[in-house]
Structures are given as structure tokens and as C-alpha cells.
Amino acid sequence: MTEKQNVTDWFIYYELVNFDKHGEAMMSELSCSDVNVHYRNGITMLMLAARDDRLDVAEFLIEKGADVNAKDMGGNTALTWAVEWEHFNIVKFLIEKGADINARDNNDDTVLIEAAMGKNIDIVRLLLDKGADINAGDCRALVYAADLGRLDTVKLLIEKGVDVNARGKSYDAHTALMCAAQKGHLDVVKILVENGADINSKNNEGETALDLARKYGESAEVVEWLEKNTKQAE
Template structure:
């Protein structure tokens, strides 16, 4: 009987403690019950909010969500990560916070984009520098089979091309699904102007093979001659 009374008092005390528990201000603000994130549903909600904050570039909210337990490597239904969303919006501070929290830079979404590959499209040198801190896989390729260097070359992102060639060991002679290298794309898809000519110069200076031809056997020099890109011709003839 004495043991039962002790047990009853213990149960009553436990119930009293549970009744006195209240969510922390941070958890309440995020709509989470309790001070610790413990359920899958709660984690999913935090991750969804984190993805939205990354897309919108809301650094303050993102940091709050990370502290509340959201994953720095959270991804949406398409497989797009918070870091990729940040890269697409060129939200550099957000990307920095995610990487500091351990975000994985390599996962690719259903369009085969990831943070590094996106920087090749946007040409953002600042974002490139942040993503490189996470030590991304430089061999990952986009939906066309190209590394980050190739879209940067065809879009005329000269500062980006200079930076990625200077700071990484990315394959300058990688051939994409179209059968084109970065050098071929700079000539074929470029306009022959200052930016694309500068890219040709940078690529050659970092070991681009001018002899690699397209699938029809046409070399970068021949393409440049056909298009009348005289400055490129001079570089490719050296």
C-alpha cells in the first residue's frame, strides 16, 4: 500500500510537470508544439519554411529556422535544395549561412541543377566563391551533360570563367551531350565580341585543346573563320 501511495504521488508529480510545460517563443512563432522538434511532420514544416526563406533571400528567417531544427540540406518535391534556390536568386548571404550549417552542395533536382551548376548559368562570381567553400563535385553535369564551365562560356560570363579556371581544377576539355567543349560553345554560341573573345583567351590559357572538333569534325578555329570572328581566329591560330 505504501508503494502504491509513492507511485501515485510520482504520477501526480509527473502530470503536474507536464501540465506546466510550454513551448519556447521560437517554437511558438514557427507553429511548433514544444521546444524541441521531434516529429516528422514538424521537421517537414520547418524544412518547407526554410526552402521558402532561401528562395526569397530571407536571411533572418532562415537563421531562425536552422536554429529551430530545419535541415540545411532540405529539398523540395523536385529535389531542389535550399542552397540551389539561394543560388538561383543569387542570395549570397543565405548561401553562406546554409553552407556554414553544413548544406550539401551536390544534390541535383529533376532538371539536374545544383548550386554550382546554377552559378554557371547566372555567372555570379560571388555565389561561386561561396559554393566552392562547400567543396562541390566539379564533375557534376547539367541536363545537357555540361559542367558549370560550359554554360558560363556560351553565355559570355567572362569574370566567372576566369574565376572558376583560376580557383578550381575543373575539366576545361569536358565534352557535353552535344559534342561541344567550353571552347566550342564560346565560338559557336558566342557573338564574337569582347566577352566571348576573352573567354576563348582564358580557356586557351588554361589548357583548352583547340584541336577538339565537334561531331561533324569542325574545329573551333574553323567555326570562328566561318563566322568572321577575326579576334578569335587570331587567338586560335597561335
């Protein structure tokens, strides 16, 4: 990691990324600067470009030698930032330029796990098509998507072969079905069970999806559906 204390250089980058100024003088100054400078929390200019959906700036920085896999203090790369802010074109560009699609942050999350929490299904599909590990982190991509009620993402992950009965180390070893039931996402509950999710599986507290649905009371429909289908499964 290159640590650089030159505030002038930082503001040249910051101005370039955040404002629409592309004069020859600024480009000339930028080309003489360290494109891998890290600032507060380890953030790089490429990360800011990814956050702000500035493909032009990202292209320029990469051309000048920016490290596409540099990490901030949280273990996030520019690709993580692009995925978090749901900028499809930046995500695609960074992958094409060699971004590590299965890199993990300090929470052991991959960009696929991050994408599964978002609303851009095209990014999830792109990551899977480019080789993202669908079962990384105890299938947290599926667990998080189910917890948030991201039905389309859940369907896509199932279609691509995710383990529907995987248990995460977090969530008290909840499965995706347990998370969906607890949050009252009936459509997600149904699609998971229809694709092999174990309706009688128990978490670390000995609770099933039905127990959690009753306990948290987010949806009477989920409770009713699980009661009916649990009896059929017994």
C-alpha cells in the first residue's frame, strides 16, 4: 500500500472524480501523481470513481496504473464499492480489467454476497456468469437475499445451483428458509421449499422456520402456509 501525505495530489483526484472537470491541465497533473495513493480509511481514487459511477475516470486511472485489487481498511476493493452502489458498467469494466471476483473483505464477504443484498439482479447475474463462488461464506448470498425478500435473486441463485440448506455461522445457523420465514417473505419461503429447502431444519436454538415465523409474527400467511406444509412433510 502506498501511503501519500500530499494533500494537493489527493484533492486533484477528488476534484476529478466528483466534479465534471476534464481540462488538459488537470489531466496533466493527474498523470504525474501516484494513481495508487491511499487516503483516509485506505480509500483510493479508483474506489471513489467506482462509487460515483465515473467510468471515464476509472478508465483513466487504470490506464495510468491504478491497482484494481487494492483494498481499503475494511478489505473492500473498487469492485466492492461498485457493487455496493449498484453501478453495473463499472462492475463489468473492473472485472474485465482483472478485479478479483472472489476477494473477501474483513467480514469474509465476497462481492456476490454484497450484490445479493442489493436490488440490481443484472449485477448478480454478471458476477455468477463471470465465476463468482455461489456458495462462498456458507451461502450468505442466498441467506441475505432471502432475509431481505429479494425473490428474483433467490430464484437466480437457485437456478445456478446454490445449496438451499446451507447454514451460516451468523444468524444462529439459520438457513435461507428460516430467514425468509422470520421476516415474513411468503414468496421466498415458497420458492425455497419448492426447490428442496428442509422445512423441518432447526437452528442452533432448536427452532424451525415455522417456530421463527410464529415467534416474530411478521406474516400470518407465512405461519399458515408453513403449518400446512410442515404437516405434509411429517
